[in-house]
Amino acid sequence: MNARHSSLKNARRSRAFTLVEIVIALTIIGILAGVTIPTVNTIEKERAARAPVSELARMVRTVRARAMAEQVPYQIAFDERGFHAARFFNPYGESEEFDQLVRDIEVIEQQQEIIDASRERGIDLNEGREPTAADRALATAREGLKYHESYELPDGVRYSLLFWGETDWIDMQSGLFRRWVFQPTGMCQPLKIRVESDNAFFEVDFHPLTGDVKSERSWVE
Numbered sequence: 001m002n003a004r005h006s007s008l009k010n011a012r013r014s015r016a017f018t019l020v021e022i023v024i025a026l027t028i029i030g031i032l033a034g035v036t037i038p039t040v041n042t043i044e045k046e047r048a049a050r051a052p053v054s055e056l057a058r059m060v061r062t063v064r065a066r067a068m069a070e071q072v073p074y075q076i077a078f079d080e081r082g083f084h085a086a087r088f089f090n091p092y093g094e095s096e097e098f099d100q101l102v103r104d105i106e107v108i109e110q111q112q113e114i115i116d117a118s119r120e121r122g123i124d125l126n127e128g129r130e131p132t133a134a135d136r137a138l139a140t141a142r143e144g145l146k147y148h149e150s151y152e153l154p155d156g157v158r159y160s161l162l163f164w165g166e167t168d169w170i171d172m173q174s175g176l177f178r179r180w181v182f183q184p185t186g187m188c189q190p191l192k193i194r195v196e197s198d199n200a201f202f203e204v205d206f207h208p209l210t211g212d213v214k215s216e217r218s219w220v221e
Contacts, residue, residue: 046220049200052082052159055151056193057204059085060211064182066147071184074147078161078178082153088181095177101148157197164190164208186211 056076063074063085073088079095090097153159160169161178170176182188190208194201199221207214 045199049197049220050202050218052151052153052157052195053193053202053204056083057213059083059149059151060182060188060206062147064186064188064211067182067184068186073184074182076180076182078159078172078180080173080175081150083151084149086148088179091179098148098150105148154197157195159196160194162192162194169194182211 059076063076067074075086075088077084077086077095077098081095084095084098086098086101158171158173160171162169163178163180170178172178180188180191186209188206188208188211190206192203192205194203196202201217201219203217205214205216206212
C-alpha cells in the first residue's frame with residue numbers, strides 16, 4: 001500500500017510544473033510579447049505611411065492595363081488633393097476637369113437609370129428617332145467615363161514630382177496641376193515621386209516601359 005502511494009506521489013511530481021518553471025515560462029512569454037508587439041506596430045506604421053505610394057502604384061497598373069486593352073490613352077493627374085485616374089481627354093484642362101468628370105458620371109448614371117426603367121415598362125425612349133450629335137456625344141461620354149477614381153492624401157502628407165527632362169522637383173502643395181499620360185503601347189513618361197510626412201519619407205522612381213517601381217529610397221520612424 002505504501003509503495004503504491006509513493007509511486008502515485010512521484011508520478012504527480014513528475015507531471016507537475018515547479019514554481020521556478022512557471023516563472024521561467026511566464027518570463028519567456030513576456031519577452032516574446034514585448035518583442036512581437038513593437039514589431040507589429042512598426043509594420044502597421046510603415047503600411048500606413050506607404051499608403052500613398054501603394055495607391056499610386058496600384059493606379060499605375062490599372063490605367064496602364066486599360067490603355068493597352070482599349071488602345072486609348074489614360075492618365076493620372078496630380079494636384080494638391082492627391083491623385084486622379086481617368087481616360088485622357090483634354091491636354092489643357094486643370095483639376096476642375098476631374099470635378100466636372102464626377103458630376104458628368106452622376107448625370108449619365110441618372111439618365112441610364114431612366115432609360116432602363118422605361119425599357120422595363122416596355123417603353124423605348126429612342127424608338128423611331130435618329131441619333132443626334134448630342135446622343136452620339138453622350139454615348140462617347142458614357143464609354144469614356146466608365147472609369148474614374150481619386151485618392152486623397154492623408155492629413156500631414158505632402159509630395160513632390162520630378163518628370164523626365166526637368167531639373168527641379170515640383171511641390172504639389174503649391175497648387176499646381178500635372179498629368180502623367182499612359183499611351184496605348186503601355187509606355188509613359190519617366191517619373192519620380194517623393195512622399196513625405198513628419199515620420200516617413202519615400203522616393204520612388206517609376207519605369208517608363210512597364211510602369212513598375214524601378215527604385216526606391218525610404219525611411220519610417
